[in-house]
Amino acid sequence: GAVVSQHPSRVICKSGTSVKIECRSLDFQATTMFWYRQFPKKSLMLMATSNEGSKATYEQGVEKDKFLINHASLTLSTLTVTSAHPEDSSFYICSAIKTENTEAFFGQGTRLTVV
């Protein structure tokens, strides 16, 4: 299988600051990357879909100015949580696909805690 690495795995930040989470496909070029938020014992909620070189497509209810997504290359997408608040505390996880209609490979996730 392919490897997707997400960094950091855990981060604690102060309210009002910004946090950047990286998602890298280590051994393949990802046409598309997805960002999800997962609440405890809950499903993966799709936040946005990002394609290299174009603007991310955000799901309804997700603030694009709050959750900035940059897909700078075929192997890297970043999610920046701006002006973080305690309610942004969650588990964020990315996935990447090589081509359409194929397996999505997940990163290990990032546990964000805003204090």
Place this chain on the structure above:
Amino acid sequence: GENVEQHPSTLSVQEGDSAVIKCTYSDSASNYFPWYKQELGKRPQLIIDIRSNVGEKKDQRIAVTLNKTAKHFSLHITETQPEDSAVYFCAASWSGNQFYFGTGTSLTVIP
């Protein structure tokens, strides 16, 4: 966007019995349906997938069926083992532009 519903949310079976998890989707354009297993504290891992031109697919103890007309697909696990205990997610995708997950099923296999 796509709306994927999954049932049941929790499922307990005796070791050796079968487990069935069902999902429905709303977007008729969806054409790729993977199933993922997520163990506690780990990332989701693909266990089986099916594409819209196929009605059934089997891999050892795991099988998936798809009914495109009714827009539902199911996961079947036979001869369950304790290590099958995990949360299972179905998903529906349309040409890679959408990748929506069901609400998850927590499966417990009782030894």
